[in-house]
Amino acid sequence: MLDPFKMAYTVLGGLGIFILGMKYLSDSLQMLSGGLIRKAISSLTSNRILAVIVGLSITAFVQSSSITTVMVVGLTNAGLMQLGQAIGVILGANIGTTITGWILAVKVGKYGLLLVALGIFPMLFSKNERISAIAKVLVALGLIFFGLEIMSDAFKPLRSHDGFMNLMLILDAQSLLSLLGCVAIGCALTMVVQSSSAMLGITIALASTGAIPIHTAIALVMGENIGTTITAQLAAIGSTVTARRAALAHSTFNVLGVFIILAIFSPFVGLVEMITPGAADFVNAEGSRPYAAAHIALAHSMFNVTATLVMLPFLKQLENLVTRIIPETGGGEKGPFKYIGAPGSMPVAMGASMVLQELTRMHGRVHKALRHVGSLLHRDLKGRDRFYQKVKEIEQQTDVMQHEITTFTVTLMQAGKASKEQSDTAYGYVRAADELESIADYTASICSYMKRLEKHELDFSDDAWKDLIRFHHEVLAFFNHVSEALKEEGVTDTASIRQEASRLNDLADEIRNAHLARTRAGACGALPGLTFSDMAVALRRIKNHTVNLHEALCFETTPDA
Template identity: 45%
Template structure:
């Protein structure tokens, strides 16, 4: 019966801890979404700035695994190169140590206090920001409370002969025991898929006296290796650069652990010397009051030291992973890969990835415009068939991107989003829909050129009128695209320009009907010309709608 009670207490405490960690991460992302977005935008080729970005983002999302997966996604979407990604990953290893310090506070002592402080703004606050702050406090309380339950549940194990006999080998102070603990920590982290959860379990075991500090320190080293599996899994199906980034993370952590492992006894002694109070000191209640701070300190020292050691060798690491992960020989296209369930991704990071796809869609629309110019403005009729086939191919690509981005963002919107994030998500869905329609009409415009001898249809005044409208519509599209990119859309100006273009199109159609009436053009030519003007007018309309989506 005692064993059953221990099992359900540990599982219940772990469940509360997990729930608290997940909610705290989501609430922090909601409150600090703009900070995460702006931090990501400041990534440069400078290795130090990339490390700082990785550190800050991981502090906000409270998970190095999430940051690593996010980084793989950015590389895959073409937002980040390999050197930048490695710098961010190094920073993520530092940022994740904050979690250790949060849960190293004396567990249980403040759990109910934070739950009490957080529940009222969570339930009754009028603004989302204050509700999320309440959610953060409530979640921190859940973390402490869950750890307290686990710690109390583990206490009977320290006097259970069967359990002590089973773990006796892992408690020994020799390299065989250290290695075994590292392997166990790695495997359990891979299974649980959360180094933060394993760190919490390790602190709970050590705080209750089930394991000593040296065993806990070895487990933490293993957890640092196990956490890399998430990014490795995320890179499956991604492009070569994303695979290299994930492997760089694994190699970095493996080498860091190997270096510390070689000097492990001195590493433990150094932490004991640095942190006040004996690691295995026991108070009157039988709690190991100092060990949690020792574990958090060891976690921080390991990750900071490993990063400092590897900073000068980032280029060598990048070259090494490039060598062991050779390119396939085919030119790869960056593309958005559904990294598991988008609703579980960091919102700011996921929106940045989706924006990269929108930008790629804009690039394809620009290529379609160039193909249309080649036929109608430059009158390259020799390559008409090749241009038409390429235009159809581009149009199919825009269809796929529109579908992919829409599904991705809709799934992402399952997350609680801030007001700004919600606005950006909805704007992107509308924008890709309008871009897909613009691509459709440009492709139709190109297809109309195959109806007959286009050089006879567009000549003299008819050509001048068409060229003027084509150039003006394209200029309107370029202007709106730039405003959207800079997030400075003036819809009143766009609306006025759109009306001018609509009036211009109507005047051109009327003038052409007069030419048909006078016998200058036949009926089929008139219909084709009318369809061409309508296509430009539709492009104008969808461009205006794209501007309106960002108001």
């Protein structure tokens, strides 16, 4: 006898255990991946095949296409990824998410609690982070299989319920109208649940108990492929034009793919049944359909792999299409950094990768400000006001970027379960952002000192200008040397950094002594002398903060040089 209330709380409870298992699996796999996600992102090139492989790999690691696509929207929004790259990664993510279906198709549901038992104690009590993460994978798989088993048992009474079976006669996916109805239901429910994996689990549970036929299950999966794109669409709200185009490309690709499959739906299902071992409608002694899950998993994989292969040669056309649909609204600038989605829903390693990308972009801005200052130190420079304005804009931008990096990183660390290594890395990123912002502040200070000279129509001697230009050149070279750690050209040697910093201190003392000698000789007035001293001190402070930047990137805690 069907008890709606009991069925409802059992299904919801099983779904909750299932979703918890998926979250544990995602967290543990991304922790085990270490820096792989960051390296995969940084390896992106304009090569569309490589972009697809990166998207597939990342999604297979974190077991969530939503996380990958939200990350892609965030990177394109920050100007760190081109639209063509983003589309390639999204296509790969669609393939990567099909791994979930095969995990669910493995018939070990009865052993779910055994996996939990094997993994729970090492997960909770092991001090080795890697062993704890591996144990968490076992617990996660156990929860996934156990949750699926609970849902399957809860759905069994539906097989003999007249009302539900009459509904299934309407939504049997045998006619175009019922087929579209199934797709719409799968799409709508996925939008509500915000997880295609959860809906796939429900679909497999219904099909495995015989509550719905295989045609209906595959049609629901097609709808779930469309529904999962809502996450990227929500993430793109208020983002840059490129980010919104990336989200639209995701939706467009999935909708086009689904409608192509709908046009050949019966032959497509027939091909799936022919390839998959065992008949989808085979009923065992327990009244279940043991081969239904494999049929659904294969249909899901075939759809996404085939659609990706077909679309791959036409990525440029897809890019042009979304560009026409969402035209430029004025100014194609990259804009300030905006992290997309709640950090709590994002794996720590992936969030840290986005922070590193933004930190690299912030470094590029600061480097540009330093070069502008070098131009201003030449007396014959034309258009000084333009350079002043550029440095001022960069200083204001770095203020915003430093705030955003700090806020996002702290929230990410608080919301997610980070390892000690990840926490140290995140702290280093926050400190590095603070040092870069301080360097930008001193570049703006040098500009204000230059304006002081112009306002009072003052000048330095030729030797004084040469000393400043020389010191700036050495400080900029030092900044570039330290920055190699950000460019992944290898961590710079701390001993050599300290040796170089000491040499720059000696150079600063030499320049100061030469300045004092000129002042005593009457070659430099009081106000120009004060301004020269202020500018030299600002350059020395930039050197100090560059030393601090090295310590932040190498996760050291020694005091300022």
